[in-house]
Amino acid sequence: xxxxxxxxxxxxxxxxxxxxxxxxxxxxxxxxxxxxxxxxxxxxxxxxxxxxxxxxxxxxxxxxxxxxxxxxxxxxxxxxxxxxxxxxxxxxxxxxxxxxxxxxxxxxxxxxxxxxxxxxxxxxxxxxxxxxxxxxxxxxxxxxxxxxxxxxxxxxxxxxxxxxxxxxxxxxxxxxxxxxxxxxxxxxxxxxxxxxxxxxxxxxxxxxxxxxxxxxxxxxxxxxxxxxxxxxxxxxxxxxxxxxxxxxxxxxxxxxxxxxxxxxxxxxxxxxxxxxxxxxxxxxxxxxxxxxxxxxxxxxxxxxxxxxxxxxxxxxxxxxxxxxxxxxxxxx
Amino acid sequence: xxxxxxxxxxxxxxxxxxxxxxxxxxxxxxxxxxxxxxxxxxxxxxxxxxxxxxxxxxxxxxxxxxxxxxxxxxxxxxxxxxxxxxxxxxxxxxxxxxxxxxxxxxxxxxxxxxxxxxxxxxxxxxxxxxxxxxxxxxxxxxxxxxxxxxxxxxxxxxxxxxxxxxxxxxxxxxxxxxxxxxxxxxxxxxxxxxxxxxxxxxxxxxxxxxxxxxxxxxxxxxxxxxxxxxxxxxxxxxxxxxxxxxxxxxxxxxxxxxxxxxxxxxxxxxxxxxxxxxxxxxxxxxxxxxxxxxxxxxxxxxxxxxxxxxxxxxxxxxxxxxxxxxxxxxxx
Numbered sequence: 001x002x003x004x005x006x007x008x009x010x011x012x013x014x015x016x017x018x019x020x021x022x023x024x025x026x027x028x029x030x031x032x033x034x035x036x037x038x039x040x041x042x043x044x045x046x047x048x049x050x051x052x053x054x055x056x057x058x059x060x061x062x063x064x065x066x067x068x069x070x071x072x073x074x075x076x077x078x079x080x081x082x083x084x085x086x087x088x089x090x091x092x093x094x095x096x097x098x099x100x101x102x103x104x105x106x107x108x109x110x111x112x113x114x115x116x117x118x119x120x121x122x123x124x125x126x127x128x129x130x131x132x133x134x135x136x137x138x139x140x141x142x143x144x145x146x147x148x149x150x151x152x153x154x155x156x157x158x159x160x161x162x163x164x165x166x167x168x169x170x171x172x173x174x175x176x177x178x179x180x181x182x183x184x185x186x187x188x189x190x191x192x193x194x195x196x197x198x199x200x201x202x203x204x205x206x207x208x209x210x211x212x213x214x215x216x217x218x219x220x221x222x223x224x225x226x227x228x229x230x231x232x233x234x235x236x237x238x239x240x241x242x243x244x245x246x247x248x249x250x251x252x253x254x255x256x257x258x259x260x261x262x263x264x265x266x267x268x269x270x271x272x273x274x275x276x277x278x279x280x281x282x283x284x285x286x287x288x289x290x291x292x293x294x295x296x297x298x299x300x301x302x303x304x305x306x307x308x309x310x311x312x313x314x315x316x317x318x319x320x321x322x323x324x325x326x327x328x329x330x331x332x
Numbered sequence: 333x334x335x336x337x338x339x340x341x342x343x344x345x346x347x348x349x350x351x352x353x354x355x356x357x358x359x360x361x362x363x364x365x366x367x368x369x370x371x372x373x374x375x376x377x378x379x380x381x382x383x384x385x386x387x388x389x390x391x392x393x394x395x396x397x398x399x400x401x402x403x404x405x406x407x408x409x410x411x412x413x414x415x416x417x418x419x420x421x422x423x424x425x426x427x428x429x430x431x432x433x434x435x436x437x438x439x440x441x442x443x444x445x446x447x448x449x450x451x452x453x454x455x456x457x458x459x460x461x462x463x464x465x466x467x468x469x470x471x472x473x474x475x476x477x478x479x480x481x482x483x484x485x486x487x488x489x490x491x492x493x494x495x496x497x498x499x500x501x502x503x504x505x506x507x508x509x510x511x512x513x514x515x516x517x518x519x520x521x522x523x524x525x526x527x528x529x530x531x532x533x534x535x536x537x538x539x540x541x542x543x544x545x546x547x548x549x550x551x552x553x554x555x556x557x558x559x560x561x562x563x564x565x566x567x568x569x570x571x572x573x574x575x576x577x578x579x580x581x582x583x584x585x586x587x588x589x590x591x592x593x594x595x596x597x598x599x600x601x602x603x604x605x606x607x608x609x610x611x612x613x614x615x616x617x618x619x620x621x622x623x624x625x626x627x628x629x630x631x632x633x634x635x636x637x638x639x640x641x642x643x644x645x646x647x648x649x650x651x652x653x654x655x656x657x658x659x660x661x662x663x664x
Contacts, residue, residue, distance in 0.1 A: 013655025323345025
């Protein structure tokens, strides 16, 4: 077999079959894929959560992960944030002619490992190949189905006085990818790319009154918190010194001219919980390694309707808007 | 709002929100999209079919359709071919910086119209933007969920003596797209791009003994029929003069050096049914406008194990292999 992807691999003919049968199906190690039709049949019976994301991260490999791991974790997380237990994923590749097959193989192995770790099965897929110069190596779409376990999570459930929590340090993914893109990678800055379904389930089973969960990916914590409150009569006050940021990430962000509050995260969740359950929620998050640096970072207030306000360490206040423009293009 | 897509539209910030809220959600006209989280919650209760496809067709607009219509029909058809009743779609855009917004709007309207016609709802989505030169205007992924209505469809159900049917003329989509790509479009050659769920349901309710269904897209009829029998002890004999091909498509294929049997179709199905139910199956197909030129094109035989053999009008026989190489890159 040639060791780069040529247009033939997208023809739907022999090479496409070989790519799927030799590289993709064995790596996924999943009997549901063996039939190789265009769809997978799933057992049913409960309310479902359905989500999709395309991944275009550049570079494809970065400290702490790669586009394959990201594509599995990203969709798993979207389902978990809706209160779903992720079960099945589809995956679809848009490959640029010339991609080394060895690289695709590594990425597929990484998807398989991430799926196994998250407890989900990749059950159906698709492969397209585009000409050189019409893509950028590899784009991956995943869609996912989960079973709804915790209904009712919604920004509309947020109430005055609620506590705003984050499950760990902020900005790691954005900083790691941007440094990798500029060939400035440093050992201590690693993407947080991880599946959050176990962490979300731990929180939701301890504190079923949780109002809303969201993973602050593109646009970061500041954009996601804005989405929670925009158009409502409630605001959020964020305590800058309570937001956990690794010193190396803070330094890298300064170097790159970025704000960690707008940097993408790929293994963190934001939760809004009733004030009186905040301690219990933090205990639940901290009980797992991926939530060990969970912190309360703010409160919901009626004082600034529709606004996210940052309280600085010196006691000043400024409004944080949603991200405008492209701080970090192709971060996920 | 600017009238071309810039990288900002993929930032996850304000422009992304505006794109989704002004262009995508109103066009889809679907209350399930209104919440705008990262996932959709679906009612459950039955066995499901799950499928995905990415669409990279070039050009994006062609006689009879566009990438948007194709992206809805393609996934609807994959689900229908598995015996599923398609219900919900996700859609994910990978947009190249510089795409005119007006064009995106047209494509979204076309997706909405195709979804409405097919009776499916687009319930969740995602948007990414890549730099100029890293894509080709627009790629679309759709994933879909359907309810399994006709279990057991599988190439493994095929038996000696079965009849092979096609629901209409062959090669229309491939010929239309190739002509459009070379600026040779002619009025009489139009893609067959259409949803097949109603046609499939009509066939399966009339002939529940149907062995297998498949829509012969990339690689065409010859490749799909090869997939039915490869590695088995059965072969298929195809009767060349029974295969319906529009004269204009035949002529265009000759001009372009293509074989209609390897040309993509986007609104046709192949069905294998028991010999004694072939007439009933044809009646069911022909009862709907999209199946009016349905024909029996071949039979399953033990005489050529694993092989697809074409009987020519002069009585000769030749083996048709799966498509090798890329006859028609980026046809869907």
